[in-house]
Amino acid sequence: MNELNFHHLRYFHTVAHEGNLTRAAERLNVSQSAVSTQIRQLEQQLGQPLFERRGRSLVLTEAxxxxxxxxxxxxxxxxxxxNTLGERPSGQKQILRVGSMATLSRNFQIGFLRPLLGRDNVEVVIRSGTLRDLLQNLEAHRLDVVxxxxxxxxxxxxxxxxxxxxxxxxxLIGKPAMIGERVPFEELLAHKPLVLPTIESSIRSSIEALFDRLHIRPRIAAEVDDMAMIRLLVREGAGLAVVPPIVVKDELxxxxxxxxxxxxxxxxxxYAVTLSRRFPNPLLRELISNLAA
Known part of the structure; x- marks a missing residue:
């Protein structure tokens, strides 16, 4: 098998950027003839000329x-x-790959990632999906955090x-026109249409327990597993929403x-769900450290 010689490639790389054999040889601390030999051997291996001479300069061919x-x-x-394995800072663009449950509040996601947004040397990749799929990608090192x-x-x-x-x-969130004046909280829960998270939600069981204690049979207008859809429904007046206020921060x-x-x-x-890794993404480490500060 004809394998690429990276020693030859390093010489070529230096000459290409210097544009001159003399400067490249000085930078590599070798003779010009040694550099020329390495370049010729790389050209022979690739089967293509890599430079053409113009005066005292070397100009790259198409190949x-x-x-x-x-x-x-x-x-x-x-x-x-x-840099990564040596845990040293890098001059290259850093990438953080984030998995987010499709039902999660967008305002919350932005709040968590805000310290990284707008940096010239940072790119954030966000992928949404089910918790199961996201955890599989986290375990396969295709995501840094879920x-x-x-x-x-x-x-x-x-x-x-x-x-x-x-x-x-x-x-309990709603349009001002749906509330009226001085209506007791329990009465609103009992008589107004409600937009609730689905039964799989972490807060739905607590809501159901509250209804049971208050002997309320709620009027459920919609059960939704997507916070963005709950936001739209309550804005349209479909009902009063049971939701964290951060979901409708702008409207409030x-x-x-x-x-x-x-x-x-x-x-x-x-939660930010991670795996224990010997070489964690430094951007993630920064975000988690900010939370503890």
């Missing part, structure tokens, strides 16, 4: 430009590997680490919706 693009990527990846509002089952085979990153109260601030009352002893906890 040389293609080879240089690959060489740049190869040596940049090598430097990134050394954002969820429930903790996944933990055992010796899948030692998830669930960082509690936020705890939000749960409130501009007065389009109002927070009627917070449910006692009821909250929703958000």
């Amino acid at each position: 040389g430009r293609i080879a240089l693009d690959h060489a740049d990527s190869i040596f940049a990846a090598g430097e990134e590997l050394l 954002l969820a509002n429930t903790t996944p089952p933990r055992d010796a085979a899948t030692p998830w680490i669930s960082h509690a990153i936020a705890e939000q109260p749960v409130s 601030e501009n007065g389009r919706l109002v927070e009627i009352e917070r449910f006692p002893q009821l909250s929703e906890t958000f």
